[in-house]
Amino acid sequence: MKTTKYIFYVLLVLFSTIGMQAQHENHQAEKVATQDKEVLSPHTGAMAIIDGAHIHIDYSSPRVRDRIIFGGLVGYNTVWQAGAHKATWIETNINLVIGDETLPAGKYGFFVIPGKEKWQVMFNSRWDQHGKDEFNEVENVVVLEVNAETLENVQEELIYEVEKKDSDEGVISLTWERKKINIPFQVSAD
Numbered sequence: 459m460k461t462t463k464y465i466f467y468v469l470l471v472l473f474s475t476i477g478m479q480a481q482h483e484n485h486q487a488e489k490v491a492t493q494d495k496e497v498l499s500p501h502t503g504a505m506a507i508i509d510g511a512h513i514h515i516d517y518s519s520p521r522v523r524d525r526i527i528f529g530g531l532v533g534y535n536t537v538w539q540a541g542a543h544k545a546t547w548i549e550t551n552i553n554l555v556i557g558d559e560t561l562p563a564g565k566y567g568f569f570v571i572p573g574k575e576k577w578q579v580m581f582n583s584r585w586d587q588h589g590k591d592e593f594n595e596v597e598n599v600v601v602l603e604v605n606a607e608t609l610e611n612v613q614e615e616l617i618y619e620v621e622k623k624d625s626d627e628g629v630i631s632l633t634w635e636r637k638k639i640n641i642p643f644q645v646s647a648d
Contacts, residue, residue: 498523499542506620508628509645511552515568515630517541519616527635528572539590540570540632541616547585548630553646556581557602560646569593570632570639577606577639607638 499520506513520542525531532538539545549565567582569590581600587593616634623629623642630641 504618504620506622506628508620508622509552509626511550511554511645513554513620513628513630514549515546515618515620516549517546517568517616517618518543520634521616522612522614522635528637529574532572534573535571537590537593538570538572539587539593540568543589545569545582545585545587545589545593546618548581549585553648554643555646556600556641556643559600559602560648561600561643566599567593572606572637575606576603578603579639579641602641604639604641607640609633609636609638612636613638 499518501516501518503517504515518541528534545567546569547565548568550561551563553563554561561581565585567585567587569580569582571578571580579602580595580598582593583597583599584592584594612635613633616632619631619633621629621631626645626647628643628645630643632639
């Protein structure tokens with residue numbers, strides 16, 4: 459009897475995981491056209507399932523288009539919604555440990571303050587915001603500082619990735635223009 463229940467549970471988890479992954483396959487970045495005109499910041503997403511945690515990022519992906527982005531379009535030491543148009547949001551169904559802090563399961567606005575070498579990253583309780591206009595630092599749930607890597611080549615479109623690093627560890631990365639940041643996390647056992 460226990461063996462049958464265990465097999466049923468394993469199959470249930472397996473099919474649930476496959477279903478979530480299939481549901482999000484359409485979130486791959488694609489060139490979007492509207493009335494013969496390319497959309498400059500298409501809506502896209504990134505996701506992964508790591509140790510049962512379904513992590514989903516929803517954002518609009520602007521292009522460099524021969525502009526200076528960090529220190530130009532996006533000023534140093536100023537809040538940026540980490541995407542175009544509406545604020546980028548990140549959702550997890552299981553608590554994540556980021557740095558020394560726990561990000562409870564839920565949906566969060568994702569904001570950054572870029573610096574030349576270090577960036578401040580903020581997970582904000584208000585996920586449904588237009589740009590940074592409504593941002594209030596009092597509503598931040600987790601704040602940490604990360605190093606910014608300078609890239610040799612220009613990354614034309616803003617890209618987020620969620621990658622598995624170990625059985626219960628992963629990294630969220632943001633790459634655009636000549637900058638990349640990595641935010642390591644661990645799926646909480648609680």
